[in-house]
Every structure is written in C-alpha cells, then in structure tokens.
Amino acid sequence: MEELAHKMSGDERVYQKPMREILDVVLIIDDLGIGGAQRVLEVQLRAMLNGPYSIRVINLSGPSAASDRIRAMGIELVEIHQRNLYDQAAWKKLKSIILQWRPKVIHAHLTHATIVGAILSRMVGARFIVTLHSQGPESNGWRTRVKNGLERLALSYGSDHIVACGPRVAKLQYERVGRTPVSVIENRVERPPGWSSDVRSQVRSSLGYEPRDIVMISVGRLTVAKGFDILIRAFSKVNRSSPSAKLLIVGGGDDHDRLVQIIREVGAEEYVQLTGARADVGKLMAAADVFVLSSLWEGLPMVLLEAVAAGLPVIATDVGDVSTVIRDGAGILVPPADEEQLAHALSEVASKSELRASLAERGNHLAKRYTDLDGFSQELHSAYAHGVQ
Secondary structure: OOOOEEEEEOOEEEEEOOOOOOEEEEEEEOOOOOOHHHHHHHHHHHHHOOOOEEEEEEEOOOOOHHHHHHHHOOOEEEEOOOOOOOOHHHHHHHHHHHHHHOOOEEEEEOHHHHHHHHHHHHHHOOEEEEEEOOOOOOOOOHHHHHHHHHHHHHHHHOOOEEEEOOHHHHHHOHHHHOOOOEEEOOOOOOOOOOOOHHHHHHHHHHOOOOOOOEEEEEEOOOOHHHOHHHHHHHHHHHHHHOOOEEEEEEEOOOOHHHHHHHHHHOOOOOOEEEEEOOOOHHHHHHOOOEEEEOOOOOOOOHHHHHHHHOOOOEEEEOOOOHHHHOOOOOOEEEOOOOHHHHHHHHHHHHHOHHHHHHHHHHHHOOHHHHOOHHHHHHHHHHHHHOOOO
C-alpha cells in the first residue's frame, strides 16, 4: 500500500501521494529484424511509455523498419553494428554511450545483448535484467557453443534478475541461471483494431479466396523450427476431405525453397499459399478463420497471443509455454512433429463450424490477460526497482 506523504502549510495539512522515482532504463537487443523477441521489445516499449521511466535503446545491429517505429515513439535509439564480441571499435562506442547515459537499469534481450549488457552494467553499477524468450536445442557449432557458454556466465554471475516469458521456459532455463532470481512475466500484445467485414472480404479476395473457404493461417520465419514442412504434409490430408480448406503461411526465411518443393511433392499448389514476409499480418489474421502453430520449440509465441487477441480459434503444438495460454478448451493442443495428430485436429476444425465458434469464444476470454499493457509495465517495474538506489 502506498504511504501518504504530507506537507504542512500553516495549520493546513495537505496530503499527497509520493511520486514514483523515474528510472533510467536502457534496453539492449541483438538486432531489430523480424522475430518474437523483437516484437516483445516493441510491445514492452509501448507499455513503458506511460510509466515512471526514461527509456533508451541500443541495437547491436543495423537499422530496420522497427528502428523507425521505435524512434516514432519518441525513444532515443542507437545502432552500433557490432560485428562480433571482439569488435573493439564497437566496444569503444558502447563504453562511451553507457558512461554518458549512466542508466540505473540495463535490460537485455537475446544472447549477444546478454553478454554485452552484463559487461556494460558493471561499468556503471546498473542493475542488470535479462529476458529469456525460449529454450531450443543446443547448436553443435563451436562459435555458438562458446557464445552460449558466455551467456550462461552472464546469466549466472553477471545478472541481478532474470525475466522468463512463462513458467515452462523458467523451468527449462533453471540450470543456466544459477542462483539469479527469476520472475515469470508473460508476454503481452497490443489489442488489434476492429477490422470491418469489408476489410476482411477485400483481403480474402486479394488472396484469391472465396467466401465459403475455411482459411487457416500460420505465421513465422520460414525455418525448420517452425515445423511448416510437417504442417504442409498434414494439411494435404485435410484438403482431400475438406476441399474448401486453405492454408496461408506468412513469413520469409531460408526454408522457403524447401517448402515450395514440399508443396509440389504433395500436390498442394491449389490450397497452400506462401506469402513471404508481410507488414499487414493483423489484417491477414482478420481475414482468416483459424490460426495454426506447428512449431517444434517455442517460448511464449507473440504470434499466438496476437491470434488469441484477434479472436481466432487456435490449433497449436504443445511446446514452450503454449499450454499456459491454450487451456480450458481455448484451443486444441497436439504433440510437436506429430503429422497424424495435427492432420486430425486440422480436419476436425475445418469441418465443424460449431467447434470453431466454441474455440474462438473460449479463447476470447483470455484476450484481456494478454493485452494488459499496464500490468506488463507494473510487473517490469517490480523487477527493475528492487535494489535500485
């Protein structure tokens, strides 16, 4: 409970609530390309705008569309172009910037930023926070193993507090963080605009869909981790019994050519569409009927929360903290990499309009929880302010 401060003015006593101290916070990230961590950072910045913060951002890579969006919020952003951990010129710039800014808190997203942030925080005595977004398989490459080892040291000995995006991620990361305190602060998304039925119709028409088509959308970078190859093969079985079912995969990435080949192999050219990277994912979701997540591993996917906020029924693989969102009948969970069970779930949802309506209704009850930006800001403040002098 907030204590009341008071001041005396003659015989009159005026009570005032004390103002919360403004915290100087620097957020640092590997890059501002397309990805879940980058989306988390953007939403976090929007959530913090009205809170007791002075915010700056360091991007350890080059500019992107997200750079412009962040600056449009009125937030100072510096881009360093640090090529590797041994880039002395970049370290000189980082040292100069951090000694000039002298933040109270440094908050890192992703591996490179965690290593860099641990060092910078010690230069200025700042409290160091790290957000852990996921826990995928370890890489066999020696460079990645070295980097992961340095990250583990930064988490265990160089961090003051760890933020995990969900309880399962926190559990998976338990051995890597040592005795560093961990808080679970779930990702949030912004509430989508209410797209009109005319917009929905226009978007569907532009993609070549008929009003009767059941459009299933999946969004993510085209990598093996997203399981799109399994999804395409599973969907090819669905379309045989439900010819009005269509699959829209949104995203770009290195796996594009392989996925195109799989589409040809299963003869799915008529009902599976790859759009490439798009800036209008919200509109595409508004034009869809079902959302599908086929990932082999995840943390708490932003795109899943966006689908729930958009009111879409969800089919998802039970990875990371997906089950903390898709519970109590708010969606259908299937094991990762299980083509048969995924095909069965897709078929059920494609053929039963009442099931789609039920899943969407139950998911809609969760939307408020994952669009609560004020709550997000308050939870972050608790992690930031503890121990700050």
